[in-house]
Amino acid sequence: MRPELRARALVAVLTAALGGAALIGAFTVAGTESAPSATSDEEILVAAASDLQFAFGELGRAFTEATGVDVRFTFGSSGQLAQQIVNGAPYDLFASANVRYVDDVIAFGRGDAATKQTYAYGRIVIWSPKVRYRSLAALRDPRIRYIAIANPEHAPYGLAAQQALRRARVYSAVRRKLVYGENIADTLRLVTSGNADVGIVALSLAVVAAGRYTEIPPRRYAPLEQALVVTSTGPRGTLAQRFARFVMSDAGRRVMRRYGFLFPGERLGT
């Protein structure tokens, strides 16, 4: 065999061996250390309902400033987040838009029932960038082509929107105009991007978005009782409890109130 060939074969074998070794090494190390980037214990992962995107973003920064603990968020629909937690996703805290999903997580043994707390009540609004629709009945307007709501199957705000449309007796009239967002932030995006004309979204997002909105009377939908639960143990669980206390604190509630959340005992019965 030509020496040149032999050298090439050697290179090929070495490459394969190195690749294999790197692979085995990476996977072995992986078991003990889970994060690819620097992850100290001074960090918590929070799975939070999308309606909390702005409010919790602000709370997270304030918490980090006060304690030095990093808070990293994954926002999504409560149903999808609960599903992931039940299947082993390594979150430390779950803040749902509906207490039901917190109960699910606890039932599967993935949340500490003693840490379950209702931290706020959510509100829904009819939101549009330019036109202000004053009632659900106004959504019958033939000029409206698409109405965005969150997917009621797994997004609590979508379920509330569906209930409100039904109770206002406009659901069957607008059913064909409905388009579904994956979660409530995605629903707002469907409207801000101009692909839907109007959306039923969380007040906590509407207060930030540049548009016009009308609140839907709370009697039109089952209360959006938003609850949280700690989903990890050990030092990270302790940090998650600290963050939960921060959310419930006066300082935390001041932030939440600015985004339009209500608190237990102050539900408006209108």
Added chain:
Amino acid sequence: MVDWSDPLLLSLRVSLLATALTGIVGVGGAWVIARTSLPGRRVLEVVATLPIVLPPTVLGYYLLVALGRTSPIGRVWESVFGQPLVFTWQGAVVAASIASLPYCLRTARAAISEVDVRYEQAARTMGLPEWRIALQVTLPLARRGILAGLALAFARALGDFGATLMVAGNIPGRTRTMPIAIYDAVQAGNDARALYLSVVLSLVAVSVLAAVTLLERRPA
């Protein structure tokens, strides 16, 4: 501030490992299919090609069933490493590997099939054992095709979204790869971040492919 280094580094790490894994399985499989008479090797090729045809959701679903916490593999993994395979970056590597396997395997198989068997026969008459013929004659002669296959596999792994999202989730700093970070930014209505990340990912992909093209054009 746009924080892109985390998802980018994670994406590179996941796709490099996936390419290595795919390279070993894919080139090995390609050789078996092209050069042996192993029964069922055609079926093997068809099965390995499925990830091109199946929607990522189906792939993700199968992987969740196969690797989930209640599956045999998931249980063994968890008892050995103390944490589930799903919702970890290792899970993302597995998803990206499976998704990119057909690109490597099919390209390598075609390249190996084109190697003139007379070179192998010559080596055989000189008494070289089969495994050395494969490593020293067949694979070096097919290296251009194999390299192209690896590049395709890397590109595919870098871009994997659906299967990764289903198996590994969207956990910042752990499983939020570039494609998932882009999806997350779009969903959150953060258009500036989505655009920025998309441009960064596109530049990386173009550079990788340009590098490989140059490499391939070099005379043998």
